[in-house]
Amino acid sequence: MEFIDLRSDTVTKPSALMLEAMMTAKVGDDVFNEDPTVIELENYAANLFGKEAALYCPSGTMTNQIAIKVHTQPGDEVICDVNSHIFNYEGGGISFNSGVQARLIQGNEGRISAEMIEPCINGDFDWLTKTSLVSLENTVNRAGGSFYTKEQIKPVYELCRDKNLKLHLDGARIFNALVETGDTPKEIGNYFHSISICLSKGLGAPVGSLLLGDKDFIKKARRYRKVFGGGMRQAGFLAAAGLYALKNNITRLKEDHLRAKKLEQVLRELPFVESILPVYTNILIFNLKKEIISGEAFEKKLRDNGIKISSFGKQTIRFVTHLDYTDDMLARTIQVLKYVC
Known part of the structure; x- marks a missing residue:
């Protein structure tokens, strides 16, 4: 029996065309910064978001943790929502890797506003931790795929600018947000000092994430990638999949959202479902x-x-829902939910 897999959008497998791109990729040694396909991917992603540079890493956890490490000093504090991936699902890396603590905010469906953040910024006193970083997640995994628009992000950016704080985006599913809001990557890129984007979720690449920022930031990030054990050699075979994903698999994310909405409609009518979070993108939590x-x-x-x-x-x-979840699978899922459960 072939399973229908709704556990995560990380379960996607490379398509035939993506595999072809991988097998024909030009490669070199990325630790020496000589892999042409990695360089092409990094430049493509940086340009997409209007950033100076990018760094290819094995995972989104690594890109997030590197960003926190670059932006902070031990004893600092990072502000984030209580649902944030960086706090809940990265193995305590905030404290383990960077020696900083999290200041948690109970946001609105995973989203935090400037009004929520400002009272949490510590004053400049010896006995208080130094607030140095704010991190947003878009979309918010634990909040059912809720997302920020550029109008919601702008006041947070302005507050961070005025308070001399860095602003990081955990954009593991940023493209799911963008196909819903209609905002462009460059518009979002203008508001963040660093951005992490994942290639191995709805975009369908087998592995890899990118960290974006200015040249000085990425230079430091590249060193920490090595310290964290993330230096790769002929990584172009993997980078080619990410490049294919960015060029071909963004707009189709809307299909995943439509299937998720159909599942939401069914779940709301079933007698064993007590409640369900609003479905914004491709994540259903009930x-x-x-x-x-x-x-x-x-x-x-x-x-x-x-x-x-x-x-x-x-x-x-x-x-x-994800790239490998088809309409036939949707119909089968609905059948099981209605008649078996």
């Missing part, structure tokens, strides 16, 4: 009625019927 079915039993029932899903808690479930 709660099950404990008197009807447990999260563990629900996950097993779907697996027994050929569907893999993720539990986000005892009664909380996450579905993520």
Whole structure:
């Protein structure tokens, strides 16, 4: 039985055309900055967002952690939403790698505003941690794929500028946001000192993320990539997949969102669903009625019927639509949800 996989958009596999691009890539030694395909990818992504330079890394966790390391000093503080990936899902890297602590804000569906951030900025006193960095996530994974528009980001940027703070974007799913808002990468790029973008989620590349910023920032980031163990050699074979993804797989993300919306419509009518977060992009998070079915039993029932899903808690479930999730799979999922569960 071939499984339908809704656990994450990280499960996508390279298409035939992407594989062809990988197998024909020109390569060199990236640690010596001599891999032509990596260089092309970095330049393409930097230009896309209006940045001076970029750095290709194995993962989004690494790009986020490098950015925090460059922007802060031990004993500093980074402001982020309580749902942030950098706080919840990066192995405690904020403190482990950089020696800084997180100042958490309970935002609006994962989004924090300038009005929320300003009271959390510490004054210049010896006994307080130094606030040095604000991090936004777009889209917000734990908040069901909610996103920021450029109008929501601008006041945060202006506050950080006025308070001399750095502003980082965890843009693991930034293109999912952009196909919904209609904002351009350059418009978003204007507001951030650093941006992390992931190539291996909805864009369909097998591995890799990029860190964007000015030349001095990326020079420091490149050194920390080596310190973190992230130096790669003939990485062009992988970079070619990322380049193909950026050139071909952005606009089609809208298809994932439409399928997620259809699933949302079905879930809202099912008697065992207690509540569901608004579905903005390709992520659905919903709660099950404990008197009807447990999260563990629900996950097993779907697996027994050929569907893999993720539990986000005892009664909380996450579905993520993606490049390899087809209309036929959608129909099968709906059938299982309606008639099996």
